[in-house]
Amino acid sequence: MKEMNNKLRVLDIVRGTTVDGPGFRTSIYVAGCRHCCQGCHNPESWDFNAGNEMTFKEIMDVVREEDFDVTFSGGDPMYHPVEIMELSRMIHDSGHSVWLYTGFTWEELVKSEEFLMVLQEIDVIVEGPYVESLRDTDLLFRGSSNQRIVDVRKSLASGNPQEWHR
Numbered sequence: 001m002k003e004m005n006n007k008l009r010v011l012d013i014v015r016g017t018t019v020d021g022p023g024f025r026t027s028i029y030v031a032g033c034r035h036c037c038q039g040c041h042n043p044e045s046w047d048f049n050a051g052n053e054m055t056f057k058e059i060m061d062v063v064r065e066e067d068f069d070v071t072f073s074g075g076d077p078m079y080h081p082v083e084i085m086e087l088s089r090m091i092h093d094s095g096h097s098v099w100l101y102t103g104f105t106w107e108e109l110v111k112s113e114e115f116l117m118v119l120q121e122i123d124v125i126v127e128g129p130y131v132e133s134l135r136d137t138d139l140l141f142r143g144s145s146n147q148r149i150v151d152v153r154k155s156l157a158s159g160n161p162q163e164w165h166r
Contacts, residue, residue: 005083006055006083007053007083008030008053008054008080008084009030009048009051009052009054010028010052011030011042012029013026013027013059014027015066016066017071020071020073020141022141022166023069026062026066026068026070026071027070027071027072027073028059029045030075030076030084031049031051031074032045032047032075032076032080033045033046033076033079033103034046034076035076035129037131038131039130039132039135041143045074045075046075048079056083056086056087056090059087060091063096067096070096070098072084072087072088072098072099072101073100074101076101076102077100077101077102078109078115078118081114081117081118084118085117088100088122097124099125100118100122100126101125101126102125102126103127103128104128105127105129106125106155119156123151123152124149125150125152126141126142126148126150127147128144129147130143131146134146148161151164151165
């Protein structure tokens with residue numbers, strides 16, 4: 001695993017959003033994605049050099065100020081596993097839950113020791129690539145019907161992906 005630098009390239013932090021998980025949330029949009037899904041709603045997020053570098057302290061200042069649960073999106077936060085793992089720990093320590101959007105599937109994530117370490121710090125993931133032909137605007141918190149909302153703790157305990165329920 002690469003060394004952590006206590007900084008993360010952030011495209012945007014959206015305060016008080018209700019579209020990236022239940023209730024009001026602070027959504028942190030991370031730069032960089034290699035999935036390049038056709039029809040992606042945020043293709044400018046693919047660039048790993050986009051946005052601005054923020055320190056963990058700067059990010060946590062926003063999280064504490066807003067006092068909402070947190071969602072990581074992007075880009076794909078899993079391309080920054082060390083930083084996301086540490087920030088997620090800090091967010092949990094501040095009393096908030098963590099959701100994460102990723103284009104990787106559950107099955108891909110659990111095959112990687114590095115990704116498994118990140119999952120230990122995440123409460124819920126919305127997983128799988130966006131598939132434009134499966135787009136469904138009626139789905140809760142996801143864009144295409146192949147994507148799953150996974151309760152990470154239950155899934156790790158059972159060994160199989162367990163759907164998150166409101």
